Amino acid sequence: MPASRSFAFNQTVSRCLVKDAKNAVPIDAMDAKAFKGLKKSDKAAHGWCEQTGFKGSAGQIALLPDGNGKLARVLFGLGDDPAPFLPGKLATGLPAGTFRLGEGFEDPRMAAIAFCLGSYRFERYTKPKDEKSSPVLVCPQGVDHAEISRIASGAAIARDLVNIPANDMGPDELEAAARDLAATHKAKIKVISGDALLKQNFPMIHAVGRASTRAPRLIDMTWGPAKAPKVTLVGKGVVFDTGGLDLKPSAFMRLMKKDMGGSANVLGLAHMIMDAKLNLRLRVLIPAVENSVAGDAFRPGDVLPSRKGLTVEVGNTDAEGRLVLADALTYADEEKPDLIVDLATLTGAARVALGPDLPPIFSRDDKLCEDLQAAGEAENDPVWRLPLYKPYAKLLKSPVADVCNISSGGHAGAITAALFMEKFVEDAGAWLHGDIFAWRPSSDAGRPEGGEAHAIRALYHVLSARYPSGA
Structure with missing residues (x-):
C-alpha cells in the first residue's frame, strides 16, 4: 500500500457502542457459584449449559436460544477472580447482533470500556471485516456514552x-x-x-x-x-x-x-x-x-x-x-x-x-x-x-x-x-x-x-x- 499524506482515524470502536436499541439480547454474568444456582432458577438453561460445557469459567460464553431457535440470552463466565477487562472477551466472542449488560456485572462502566477496547481491529492492510458481523453493545444505564x-x-x-x-x-x-x-x-x-x-x-x-x-x-x-x-x-x-x-x-x-x-x-x-x-x-x-x-x-x-x-x-x-x-x-x-x-x-x-x-x-x-x-x-x-x-x-x-x-x-x-x-x-x-x-x-x-x-x-x-x- 503506498504511503498516504492524510490519515483516517479508526472508526471501529465508535460503532461498537450505541446509546439505546430495541430487542437487545441480555448478557448475564455469573461465576461458578451463580451457575450452580441456575439449576433452581432455570432448569432448561442449566441443562443447555451442561450440554455445551458452560460452567461459569472466566471468559466462557453460552448462547441460549428461545423456543423458536433465536438467541434469547447470553451467559458470561466470570470465574473465581475476574480481571477488570474480562468483559472485553465479549467483543470477540459474541456473534453479530445487539446486546445489553444484564445481571452480574459489578462495574458496568468498566465492562463497556473493555468491550469497546476489545472491539478494536487494525485492518489497513487486510480485507476489512463486514461491520454487520460484529457485535454491538448498548451503553449501560447511568454510563456516559460520550465519555x-x-x-x-x-x-x-x-x-x-x-x-x-x-x-x-x-x-x-x-x-x-x-x-x-x-x-x-x-x-x-x-x-x-x-x-x-x-x-x-x-x-x-x-x-x-x-x-x-x-x-x-x-x-x-x-x-x-x-x-x-x-x-x-x-x-x-x-x-x-x-x-x-x-x-x-x-x-x-x-x-x-x-x-x-x-x-x-x-x-x-x-x-x-x-x-x-x-x-x-x-x-x-x-x-x-x-x-x-x-x-x-x-x-x-x-x-x-x-x-x-x-x-x-x-x-x-x-x-x-x-x-x-x-x-x-x-x-x-x-x-x-x-x-x-x-x-x-x-x-x-x-x-x-x-x-x-x-x-x-x-x-x-x-x-x-x-x-x-x-x-x-x-x-x-x-x-x-x-x-x-x-x-x-x-x-x-x-x-x-x-x-x-x-x-x-x-x-x-x-x-x-x-x-x-x-x-x-x-x-x-x-x-x-x-x-x-x-x-x-x-x-x-x-x-x-x-x-x-x-x-x-x-x-x-x-x-x-x-x-x-x-x-
Missing part, C-alpha cells in the same frame, strides 16, 4: 499510529495525523522542518533525524483558551529506530515502528482532552524523526549543542529518543506551563524492571504521582513510580561535555534516562515522564496484540479531575 466513546477512540488513535509500519508512517505521515486531529478539534498547528530546525535552535532534533531521506521536524499543536492553565504533552516521535551507527541487531529492530509510541499516545490523549473540552490550554509537541544510517549520521563520541545550551556527548546513537525529547522539553519549559507530561518508548531497562504492561513514571511531584497511580488502579491502566534518584546523576558525567546521553556502567537505565531529561526542565510547575512500551506482545481481554495505549486513560482521568470542562 466511553472518547476514551475508546483515543486509545484507537494511539493503537493505529503504532500499528502502521514505518514505510507508511514517517515524519510526513505523523505530521498529517496531527494535522487531521487538529482540524477535527479546531486546534492550531505549526511545524518546523528540515534545516529550519537549526535556524530556530533545535540542534539535537536535527542531528538525530538528518541522516534520513525523510526530513526531521517538530510538530507544535495548541488548543484551548490562552488564559486557561497550561498543560503541555511531549511525545517521542522516532518513526523508526535503526539504532543509528550503533546499529541494533535485527531481532531488536523488528518492532522499531513502535518507537513513535510516545507521540501516538500523546495524540490519543490529546483527542480525549479536546473532545471533552477540558478547561486547560493544551499544547502538544512531537519531535518527529527517523534514526537512520547514512554518511551524515551523528556518531558515537560526537558532542551536540542543545536548545538548553548544555552540550551533550553522544555515548550511544541508539539513545536518540532522549536527545530529541531534550530539545522539545526545553521548548515546552520556556513558557512555564503548569504541567509538562512526556511519554516515550525510551528504555529497555523499564521493560526489564516492570515488564510490558506496567509503565514506570518519574516526577518530583508526589501528589501528581499518587493521583496518577490511583487513577491507573481505578481505570485498569496501571503505572508504577520509580525514583529520580539524584546520586545516579553522576553516572551521566562526560569528560568532554556538560552531560552524556547514556550512563556509565549500564545500571539503572530507566532512572538515568529520566535524570538526563530532567536537566532540560526547570520552570514548569510540574513535570512527569512516562517510559511506556506502547505494545502488546500477545492478546488479552480488551487488549489485542499490537500497538497499545499506555497510561493515557489514567492521565485523562487525572486531568479531568484537575481541569473539569465548564469550570
Whole structure:
C-alpha cells in the first residue's frame, strides 16, 4: 500500500457502542457459584449449559436460544477472580447482533470500556471485516456514552499510529495525523522542518533525524483558551529506530515502528482532552524523526549543542529518543506551563524492571504521582513510580561535555534516562515522564496484540479531575 499524506482515524470502536436499541439480547454474568444456582432458577438453561460445557469459567460464553431457535440470552463466565477487562472477551466472542449488560456485572462502566477496547481491529492492510458481523453493545444505564466513546477512540488513535509500519508512517505521515486531529478539534498547528530546525535552535532534533531521506521536524499543536492553565504533552516521535551507527541487531529492530509510541499516545490523549473540552490550554509537541544510517549520521563520541545550551556527548546513537525529547522539553519549559507530561518508548531497562504492561513514571511531584497511580488502579491502566534518584546523576558525567546521553556502567537505565531529561526542565510547575512500551506482545481481554495505549486513560482521568470542562 503506498504511503498516504492524510490519515483516517479508526472508526471501529465508535460503532461498537450505541446509546439505546430495541430487542437487545441480555448478557448475564455469573461465576461458578451463580451457575450452580441456575439449576433452581432455570432448569432448561442449566441443562443447555451442561450440554455445551458452560460452567461459569472466566471468559466462557453460552448462547441460549428461545423456543423458536433465536438467541434469547447470553451467559458470561466470570470465574473465581475476574480481571477488570474480562468483559472485553465479549467483543470477540459474541456473534453479530445487539446486546445489553444484564445481571452480574459489578462495574458496568468498566465492562463497556473493555468491550469497546476489545472491539478494536487494525485492518489497513487486510480485507476489512463486514461491520454487520460484529457485535454491538448498548451503553449501560447511568454510563456516559460520550465519555466511553472518547476514551475508546483515543486509545484507537494511539493503537493505529503504532500499528502502521514505518514505510507508511514517517515524519510526513505523523505530521498529517496531527494535522487531521487538529482540524477535527479546531486546534492550531505549526511545524518546523528540515534545516529550519537549526535556524530556530533545535540542534539535537536535527542531528538525530538528518541522516534520513525523510526530513526531521517538530510538530507544535495548541488548543484551548490562552488564559486557561497550561498543560503541555511531549511525545517521542522516532518513526523508526535503526539504532543509528550503533546499529541494533535485527531481532531488536523488528518492532522499531513502535518507537513513535510516545507521540501516538500523546495524540490519543490529546483527542480525549479536546473532545471533552477540558478547561486547560493544551499544547502538544512531537519531535518527529527517523534514526537512520547514512554518511551524515551523528556518531558515537560526537558532542551536540542543545536548545538548553548544555552540550551533550553522544555515548550511544541508539539513545536518540532522549536527545530529541531534550530539545522539545526545553521548548515546552520556556513558557512555564503548569504541567509538562512526556511519554516515550525510551528504555529497555523499564521493560526489564516492570515488564510490558506496567509503565514506570518519574516526577518530583508526589501528589501528581499518587493521583496518577490511583487513577491507573481505578481505570485498569496501571503505572508504577520509580525514583529520580539524584546520586545516579553522576553516572551521566562526560569528560568532554556538560552531560552524556547514556550512563556509565549500564545500571539503572530507566532512572538515568529520566535524570538526563530532567536537566532540560526547570520552570514548569510540574513535570512527569512516562517510559511506556506502547505494545502488546500477545492478546488479552480488551487488549489485542499490537500497538497499545499506555497510561493515557489514567492521565485523562487525572486531568479531568484537575481541569473539569465548564469550570
